Amino acid sequence: MSLSSDAIPLDGGLSLSVTADPAEGDLAIVRGGLAAFNDAVFPPAGRKDLAVFVRGAAGEVKGGLYGYTGWGWLYVQWLWLDESLRGQGLAGKLLVAAEVEALARGCHGALIDTFSPTARRTYEHAGYQAFGELPDFPKGHTRTYLQKRLDAA
Structure with missing residues (x-):
């Protein structure tokens, strides 16, 4: 898969997008989702x-x-x-x-x-x-x- 701004359709109305220049807001959603998952499963990291x-x-x-x-x-x-x-x-x-x-x-x-x-x-x-x-x-x-x-x- 090469970098492309074209969406790759998936089932259920979902799509994949590949980028070398992600929007900070998009990264914040992924970072926040992973942090919420980790917080529910693991003790606080105290980083x-x-x-x-x-x-x-x-x-x-x-x-x-x-x-x-x-x-x-x-x-x-x-x-x-x-x-x-x-x-x-x-x-x-x-x-x-x-x-x-x-x-x-x-x-x-x-x-x-x-x-x-x-x-x-x-x-x-x-x-x-x-x-x-x-x-x-x-x-x-x-x-x-x-x-x-x-x-x-």
């Missing part, structure tokens, strides 16, 4: 953003980690360091800072994923263990999912 930054002498961002905590887990969405700072152990320090905050928020585990074999080794060195892989995501690469128990100590 809260978490960011840790590496800053230069002038206060500029040279790297950082962004994610959130919820349902007792830290999920690291992004971890990036300026190329000049890589290989100095700063990724591990970003992870530790985020994990300490996650523990303070009551988290018991952490989750991260990566396409990079180098990043995977960094995360494994920080105590994360791979629990799943998705080959060819993107093509020619493997997306690896890793987790770490935070309350094991």
Whole structure:
């Protein structure tokens, strides 16, 4: 199915529409519907953003980690360091800072994923263990999912 503004008719007067530019209102309906379903089935997530930054002498961002905590887990969405700072152990320090905050928020585990074999080794060195892989995501690469128990100590 290619992207098209034409509706694809379904039974019962329904139709499918495919778009690369969804209206915010349409997304809000889907987001709200899923949130209502989850709220009825699962306990509140308690989702809260978490960011840790590496800053230069002038206060500029040279790297950082962004994610959130919820349902007792830290999920690291992004971890990036300026190329000049890589290989100095700063990724591990970003992870530790985020994990300490996650523990303070009551988290018991952490989750991260990566396409990079180098990043995977960094995360494994920080105590994360791979629990799943998705080959060819993107093509020619493997997306690896890793987790770490935070309350094991």
